[in-house]
Amino acid sequence: MINLQDIPGVGDKMAQRLIKHFGNEEITVTAILDGDIASICEIEGISHRFAVSLVHEARAISKGKEVSEFLKTREARDIYEKVLEIIKGFAPSKYAREKLNIYLPYPSSQMQEIESVRQMTSEYTEIARKINFDPGFMEKLAEVRPLSLKYPRPKIRDRVLITANSQDFEYARQQFSDSFSVQLVELPDQLIDAISGYSHIICSHRSFLEMEFPSDVDPEFISDLRQAEEWQIIPENTISFFAHNLHTITASLEVVRTVKNAGYETFEHLGDIDPDRIEHILLNINETGSLRQGIDPEIDRLRLSIEHMDRCIQDAVKDATSRISRILEDRKLTLSGQDMVRAISGEIEIRDMLEREIYHSYMEVVRDTKKRIASELELDQKSIILLDSVFFTHITYPLEIDKSAVRSLRQQLEHKLERKTIEHIRKVARDLHQYIIPVRSMVKEVLDFQVGFAIGHFSCEYDLSMPVLIENTGIGFRGARNLFLSSSNTEITPIDYSVGDTSFSPEDNSESVVILSGVNSGGKTSLLDLIAQCTVLAHMGLPVPCLDMEIGPCEKMYYFAKSKGTLDAGAFESTLVEFSSVADPTDKIVLVDELESITEPGASARIIAGILEMLAEKQNSAAIFVSHLPELIMENTECNIRVDGIEAEGLDAELNLVVDRNPRYNYIARSTPELIVERLARRTEGNQKIFYEKLRNKFHDS
Numbered sequence: 001m002i003n004l005q006d007i008p009g010v011g012d013k014m015a016q017r018l019i020k021h022f023g024n025e026e027i028t029v030t031a032i033l034d035g036d037i038a039s040i041c042e043i044e045g046i047s048h049r050f051a052v053s054l055v056h057e058a059r060a061i062s063k064g065k066e067v068s069e070f071l072k073t074r075e076a077r078d079i080y081e082k083v084l085e086i087i088k089g090f091a092p093s094k095y096a097r098e099k100l101n102i103y104l105p106y107p108s109s110q111m112q113e114i115e116s117v118r119q120m121t122s123e124y125t126e127i128a129r130k131i132n133f134d135p136g137f138m139e140k141l142a143e144v145r146p147l148s149l150k151y152p153r154p155k156i157r158d159r160v161l162i163t164a165n166s167q168d169f170e171y172a173r174q175q176f177s178d179s180f181s182v183q184l185v186e187l188p189d190q191l192i193d194a195i196s197g198y199s200h201i202i203c204s205h206r207s208f209l210e211m212e213f214p215s216d217v218d219p220e221f222i223s224d225l226r227q228a229e230e231w232q233i234i235p236e237n238t239i240s241f242f243a244h245n246l247h248t249i250t251a252s253l254e255v256v257r258t259v260k261n262a263g264y265e266t267f268e269h270l271g272d273i274d275p276d277r278i279e280h281i282l283l284n285i286n287e288t289g290s291l292r293q294g295i296d297p298e299i300d301r302l303r304l305s306i307e308h309m310d311r312c313i314q315d316a317v318k319d320a321t322s323r324i325s326r327i328l329e330d331r332k333l334t335l336s337g338q339d340m341v342r343a344i345s346g347e348i349e350i351r352d353m354l355e356r357e358i359y360h361s362y363m364e365v366v367r368d369t370k371k372r373i374a375s376e377l378e379l380d381q382k383s384i385i386l387l388d389s390v391f392f393t394h395i396t397y398p399l400e401i402d403k404s405a406v407r408s409l410r411q412q413l414e415h416k417l418e419r420k421t422i423e424h425i426r427k428v429a430r431d432l433h434q435y436i437i438p439v440r441s442m443v444k445e446v447l448d449f450q451v452g453f454a455i456g457h458f459s460c461e462y463d464l465s466m467p468v469l470i471e472n473t474g475i476g477f478r479g480a481r482n483l484f485l486s487s488s489n490t491e492i493t494p495i496d497y498s499v500g501d502t503s504f505s506p507e508d509n510s511e512s513v514v515i516l517s518g519v520n521s522g523g524k525t526s527l528l529d530l531i532a533q534c535t536v537l538a539h540m541g542l543p544v545p546c547l548d549m550e551i552g553p554c555e556k557m558y559y560f561a562k563s564k565g566t567l568d569a570g571a572f573e574s575t576l577v578e579f580s581s582v583a584d585p586t587d588k589i590v591l592v593d594e595l596e597s598i599t600e601p602g603a604s605a606r607i608i609a610g611i612l613e614m615l616a617e618k619q620n621s622a623a624i625f626v627s628h629l630p631e632l633i634m635e636n637t638e639c640n641i642r643v644d645g646i647e648a649e650g651l652d653a654e655l656n657l658v659v660d661r662n663p664r665y666n667y668i669a670r671s672t673p674e675l676i677v678e679r680l681a682r683r684t685e686g687n688q689k690i691f692y693e694k695l696r697n698k699f700h701d702s
């Protein structure tokens with residue numbers, strides 16, 4: 001087991017953060033070595049890229065090998081990166097894109113790594129084919145992101161937890177004071193101060209049962225503070241985890257359901273995950289952690305009542321005043337002589353007489369107004385009693401209301417709503433609590449599924465096949481298509497070719513070291529790229545762009561691309577130094593494109609011959625050298641080296657080169673300069689034509 005801080009990029013602080021997240025160093029290192037990018041990314045501030053580099057570095061240390069152990073040259077790494085870039089094009093998310101970076105070509109000595117990817121790839125290719133890239137499924141798959149465990153903890157201003165002794169107080173403060181107030185109440189006369197201003201009071205000790213609470217307070221009691229679960233005291237926290245990750249969780253559930261329904265056991269070990277049940281509970285909440293509308297009719301009613309209360313009362317009072325106005329307009333007061341005398345003598349007030357006259361009609365309007373408000377706000381009996389005190393018992397015109405009574409009514413409704421909401425939230429939190437760990441595992445699995453599915457999708461899209469791994473040295477294939485050409489929409493000629501001892505080798509032609517000669521633009525470099533792609537993919541455990549392929553896995557891959565022009569002395573020397581590494585005894589595949597351009601033809605033919613001899617003598621390596629100097633090279637060696645050729649068959653009616661892109665075994669291909677000259681001679685006129693014809697005749701003379 002390696003130490004966390006041995007991994008480059010992991011300092012003291014980073015190690016602590018990782019250990020805090022995973023629990024201990026051993027679990028952390030195991031997660032990193034397992035490539036558990038999803039869990040590593042759950043830590044705030046750690047990017048996918050950094051997580052991937054941790055995995056690479058840790059694996060390299062644990063195996064005592066460099067990451068690029070198999071890929072020995074810059075061009076070999078380029079091929080790997082370009083192939084990986086194509087696969088990444090199928091990644092449904094940024095996470096999957098990054099995680100694909102942990103797929104590397106492994107040397108044959110790490111066959112178990114190759115085998116495990118091969119097995120996984122076959123499964124995923126089958127799943128991808130079966131699900132057939134259903135757009136709905138693909139959309140859900142793409143919605144899954146690593147879970148965010150860093151979401152704002154809810155601040156609950158109207159809740160207080162009262163504790164009865166300093167130990168409970170300290171414990172509760174540490175646990176809960178981030179979310180709501182915690183108070184110490186050791187004596188009954190401290191109670192009122194501690195709870196005033198809070199509508200939701202939680203008592204954490206039975207001694208509070210004996211204390212007298214104000215009549216409008218309805219405290220909750222929990223018997224054992226330390227035994228209480230999070231969902232009992234801060235259900236909002238549990239809800240927050242699900243709400244904050246709602247999209248990812250619901251999308252993951254859908255992915256799991258679809259894969260299960262398609263008959264695959266990929267997620268079977270997630271036994272605790274019942275997508276229907278979890279989805280049903282999640283229907284209660286929205287992304288902000290609030291209860292969704294339409295879930296609890298009582299809560300909806302209270303929400304609406306509070307929201308519409310002011311407008312409803314305002315409109316009802318306005319209409320009532322108009323109605324009173326109309327009543328007054330129709331009224332006339334006739335005073336009898338006696339009344340006049342009593343009024344003058346002060347025995348009765350004119351005001352009283354007037355009030356008496358309209359009292360019944362006025363009160364009827366007030367009664368109707370209350371009824372209307374009660375009905376529009378759907379008030380229950382308790383609230384209707386409070387509504388009574390909103391209206392005065394004496395006559396006012398225009399109709400006036402008691403604003404403090406309106407406030408009390410509102411407060412009463414708000415308290416009721418809070419109470420109902422917390423009851424509901426607690427129920428949802430209790431139901432969801434048990435799924436926190438299973439859901440975390442599920443999302444991790446679905447994220448890994450994204451990666452596997454991307455590979456499966458790539459395999460289906462390019463119609464790839466799993467290569468057969470053989471004991472012998474060599475690589476051979478049928479119907480192979482260069483992925484880089486496929487991506488550029490060129491119409492591709494499938495290639496059949498074999499180097500070394502494969503069942504595709506022509507009879508008596510199983511040499512593993514060959515020179516590939518041929519026409520300019522015949523496809524020699526494309527064929528080298530194709531062999532490099534197949535070699536890299538096969539050593540990654542991935543399928544290859546061939547109808548069938550056999551490969552003898554090896555330890556290293558060298559790819560030397562064509563150099564641009566003759567090299568100066570320094571560059572020539574460093575190229576030779578690079579090539580010297582080919583001399584070590586390990587089995588390898590060596591691909592070289594036109595090495596002759598490093599120096600003048602005679603010298604380079606000797607150098608190439610020397611390198612080829614060395615490779616051929618070891619008999620454990622496959623090598624393909626593209627060269628325009630096959631005869632010159634062969635003159636310089638006695639070794640058993642095969643020369644194959646890609647030949648141009650001539651010019652077509654449009655004067656384009658007609659090439660057979662499939663190499664011919666044991667065949668030195670004719671070069672094309674004469675065909676190019678021929679084409680120029682036919683396409684030009686006048687002096688130019690004369691010039692090209694002169695050159696063409698030179699070929700014919702020889």
Ligand SMILES: Nc1ncnc2c1ncn2[C@@H]1O[C@H](COP(=O)(O)OP(=O)(O)OP(=O)(O)O)[C@@H](O)[C@H]1O
Nearest residue numbers: 490491492493519520521522523524525526527661
């Ligand atoms: N199998 C194929 N199917 C279709 N087109 C191909 C195939 N192989 C190569 N080509 C086309 O031929 C072009 C030239 O190929 P490439 O560069 O591999 O030839 P080359 O023999 O290496 O040429 P040169 O000798 O000039 O370096 C490519 O760009 C590609 O468009």
